[in-house]
Amino acid sequence: MNVRRTRQPVLPLGSLPRVDLLPPSEMRRRDMLARARAWMVVGIAAVAVSALLVGGAAAYHVASSVRLGLEQARTQQILTGIAELSEVSDALATRGDLQALRADAMAGDLEWTPAVALIASHLPVGVTITGFSLDAGAAPVAGSDPTSATGMSGTVTVQTPAAIDLVAATRDLREAPAVIAADLESLTAADGVFTYTLRIALDQSVYTGAFTAEE
Structure with a gap:
């Protein structure tokens, strides 16, 4: 015969029994409130x-807008400066074009008085220049020798009370500086006055070069 001893729960001395008296509905309500608070948080x-x-x-957008505004203002300032420089550049280009046109148009500018005086200084004694018709030649070529091309040519009229040695006179003229050619074109005599028309050509050293384009 087996005798089984059953252990009875022992209530600790000095403690109160704990009994959960909350109904299930209240527990569910509290649980829902706790969850609601959690979701609220x-x-x-x-x-x-x-x-x-x-x-x-928003702060980044404001900062970006401010930075964009500054960059746009700077860009506008640069464009304004470029426009001003463009006007200056156009003015300089126009000035350069005008100088080039002037240089081309006035490339054959001549020193008339020295050229005529040069011819007169190599005429025989007693011969006087009474007129001349001289024209400028081609424009000088940059870098070329001015003494190798014709710069002035035409006729010179001289008078003398006595006949002159034409061979010696024209030889003296040809040996003068800047003179390329000197030949008799016509001769007339009237009332004791001899009139000679000489065909003269001088080189480009007689050009003034005053309107040469600046490099």
């Missing part, structure tokens, strides 16, 4: 994070 945190993100984005 999550919602508030999400709203706060969203507000921070939106605020940061």
Whole structure:
């Protein structure tokens, strides 16, 4: 015969019994309130994070707008400066074109008085220049020798009370500086006055070069 001893729960001395008297509905209500509070906290945190993100984005947008405005102002300033420089550049280009045109048009500018005086100084004694018709030649070529091309040519009229040695006179003229050619074109005599028309050509050293284009 087996005898089984059953252990009875022993209530500790000095303690009160704990009894959960909350009904299930109250427990469910409290659980729902706890969950609601948790979700509320999550919602508030999400709203706060969203507000921070939106605020940061707004601040970045404002900073970007300010920076863009500054860059646009700087760009406009640069464009204005370029426009002003463009006007100056156009003016300089126009000036250069005008100088080039003047240089081309006045390349054959002549020193008439020295040229005529040069011819007169190599005529025989007693011969006087009474007129001349001289024209400028081609424009000088940059870098070329001015004594190798014709710069002035035409006729010179001289008079003398006595006949002159034409061979010696024209030889003396040809040996003068800047003179390329000197030949008799015509001779007339009337009332004791001899009139000679000489065909003369001088080189380009008689050009003044005053309107040469600056390099």
